[in-house]
Amino acid sequence: MKHLVFFLVAAILSTSNTAQAVDLTNRLGLGFSQQMGAVDIPMITAHYFPNQRFAVSGAIGIDTKRDDSKFGALLKVRRMVFMENQMNFYMGAATGFSTHEELETTGYEDKSNFEFSALLGAEFFFTGLDSLAFTFETGIGIITGDGGSRFRTIGDDLFSAGIIFYF
Numbered sequence: 001m002k003h004l005v006f007f008l009v010a011a012i013l014s015t016s017n018t019a020q021a022v023d024l025t026n027r028l029g030l031g032f033s034q035q036m037g038a039v040d041i042p043m044i045t046a047h048y049f050p051n052q053r054f055a056v057s058g059a060i061g062i063d064t065k066r067d068d069s070k071f072g073a074l075l076k077v078r079r080m081v082f083m084e085n086q087m088n089f090y091m092g093a094a095t096g097f098s099t100h101e102e103l104e105t106t107g108y109e110d111k112s113n114f115e116f117s118a119l120l121g122a123e124f125f126f127t128g129l130d131s132l133a134f135t136f137e138t139g140i141g142i143i144t145g146d147g148g149s150r151f152r153t154i155g156d157d158l159f160s161a162g163i164i165f166y167f
Helices: 002-020
Strands: 028-033 043-048 054-063 070-083 087-104 107-126 129-145 148-155 162-166
Touching (some): 028 129, 043 162
Antiparallel strands (some): 070 087, 129 148
């Protein structure tokens, strides 16, 4: 009898984390983010979960303002490491490319950068709103480009990292 009780308790505990988590398998999410380090630009983002543990995402931002144009594109891979009732914690990596115009002594010049980041983040869902997610991330990154290389820490608040609607 002890073995049966132990088996039932173990089965309930091992499945409860997955059963209560928001399952985003085969769901596409669209929203916004602001995650580029080299250029400050709002981005349209898309997330796709081929299974419950992994997600791929892409983001693009464009601003064609005269003498201050900006462009950014970002690709990211995430792996869920811990799932709560209304929150998924993940780790991931991102790579991106950006261009922008800068005023130099000889006039405006185009500058381009590459970005690489290692991230930890969370996606938060309100109870009853499993299609709307608020995300925030932290991590480290490197930006290389025309102006040299720099390391940076990443620390997004609840709204700068993104709001995503899942279909």
